[in-house]
Amino acid sequence: MPSDEALMLDAGRGDMAAFEKLVARHERTALGVAYRFLGDHHEAEDVAQEAFLRILDAAERYVPTAEFTTYLYTVVSRLCMDGARKRSPVYLDDPPEPSLAPAAADLAGSRERDREVRAALDRLPARQRMAVVLRHFEGLDYAGVARAMGVSTKAVERLLARAREALARTLACGSGDS
Amino acid sequence: MRCAKVRRKLGALLDGELDPTAAGELRGHIESCPSCRSALEELESVESLLGDALAPPHVPGFAARLADEARRRATESRIIREAGPLPSGFGSPSTVFMRVAAALVFAVGLTLGSLMGWSTWRGRTPESRPAAAAEADSLGVYSADCLTDAPEGSLTEAYMSVLTSPAGEE
Numbered sequence: 001m002p003s004d005e006a007l008m009l010d011a012g013r014g015d016m017a018a019f020e021k022l023v024a025r026h027e028r029t030a031l032g033v034a035y036r037f038l039g040d041h042h043e044a045e046d047v048a049q050e051a052f053l054r055i056l057d058a059a060e061r062y063v064p065t066a067e068f069t070t071y072l073y074t075v076v077s078r079l080c081m082d083g084a085r086k087r088s089p090v091y092l093d094d095p096p097e098p099s100l101a102p103a104a105a106d107l108a109g110s111r112e113r114d115r116e117v118r119a120a121l122d123r124l125p126a127r128q129r130m131a132v133v134l135r136h137f138e139g140l141d142y143a144g145v146a147r148a149m150g151v152s153t154k155a156v157e158r159l160l161a162r163a164r165e166a167l168a169r170t171l172a173c174g175s176g177d178s
Numbered sequence: 179m180r181c182a183k184v185r186r187k188l189g190a191l192l193d194g195e196l197d198p199t200a201a202g203e204l205r206g207h208i209e210s211c212p213s214c215r216s217a218l219e220e221l222e223s224v225e226s227l228l229g230d231a232l233a234p235p236h237v238p239g240f241a242a243r244l245a246d247e248a249r250r251r252a253t254e255s256r257i258i259r260e261a262g263p264l265p266s267g268f269g270s271p272s273t274v275f276m277r278v279a280a281a282l283v284f285a286v287g288l289t290l291g292s293l294m295g296w297s298t299w300r301g302r303t304p305e306s307r308p309a310a311a312a313e314a315d316s317l318g319v320y321s322a323d324c325l326t327d328a329p330e331g332s333l334t335e336a337y338m339s340v341l342t343s344p345a346g347e348e
Contacts (some may be wrong), residue, residue, distance in 0.1 A: 045237055049243075053247065116227075137228075
């Protein structure tokens with residue numbers, strides 16, 4: 001099975017079938033990052049599509065100095081962040097008062113959990129939200145998140161710390177005063 | 179190890195980003211500090227709640243549609259390339275547009291400036307002044323004597339007339 005980098009090089013030589021294989025392999029990754037960041041299926045599809053098209057446009061100049069997925073995460077996260085700058089945040093629900101919020105064990109069903117998580121993520125500033133998406137949902141290490149977002153690993157650590165504090169307050173997981 | 183420093187590193191500990199020595203020191207502190215242990219448990223709870231929430235949508239035919247769009251764009255690019263470049267020296271379409279716009283602005287400015295200068299020039303030459311206006315408004319014509327040293331009706335004019343009039347005429 002050809003590697004991502006080999007497919008990318010073939011796509012750069014005009015092999016559209018290679019490009020299609022690359023997309024099929026990684027569409028879920030691109031859609032996942034975009035959907036978890038943006039919260040809308042259609043916007044996520046638009047961003048994912050645009051990301052792959054930009055990658056294809058640059059395929060002639062592609063040099064496999066890093067893994068293809070690094071490249072993909074970079075392009076998708078930058079498109080998501082650019083989109084976030086152009087639109088106002090959308091709060092799905094007012095967050096519950098921490099003292100009244102249901103404990104984690106009481107959240108019933110994955111749909112309810114999704115709703116809570118969506119609302120909590122949407123309340124985060126864009127950079128913190130992207131750091132959480134890449135670290136928690138995509139499993140990138142700090143270096144990977146830093147490369148995708150174009151920041152230092154120290155910055156990633158700080159973004160995640162602030163994001164987790166905010167998520168803990170919003171999701172009311174607190175077990176007491178910290 | 180101070181709690182404030184430990185709290186700052188709890189996320190990195192959870193993410194496996196600390197070297198073994200640092201991780202060991204943190205865990206040693208957490209074992210003996212209920213407050214920091216509670217903070218770590220809170221972080222673990224957040225991770226657990228996030229879980230695998232918000233699964234991405236399945237988009238049937240995404241790759242095929244994308245490949246079609248890519249082919250369409252490639253065809254458009256090829257058509258533009260085959261249409262040929264603009265004559266040399268013109269530059270890109272955006273450069274051409276900027277040059278044409280600059281030329282238009284220059285032409286309009288030159289025209290307006292010329293019109294203004296011409297109307298000013300007309301106002302200054304004696305031939306352009308209607309003769310009737312020169313005769314009719316003698317007051318208007320001569321009222322410019324306010325710019326002279328001794329305008330009519332002024333004290334200066336009165337003093338001058340006294341000084342220059344023959345003695346005994348007053």
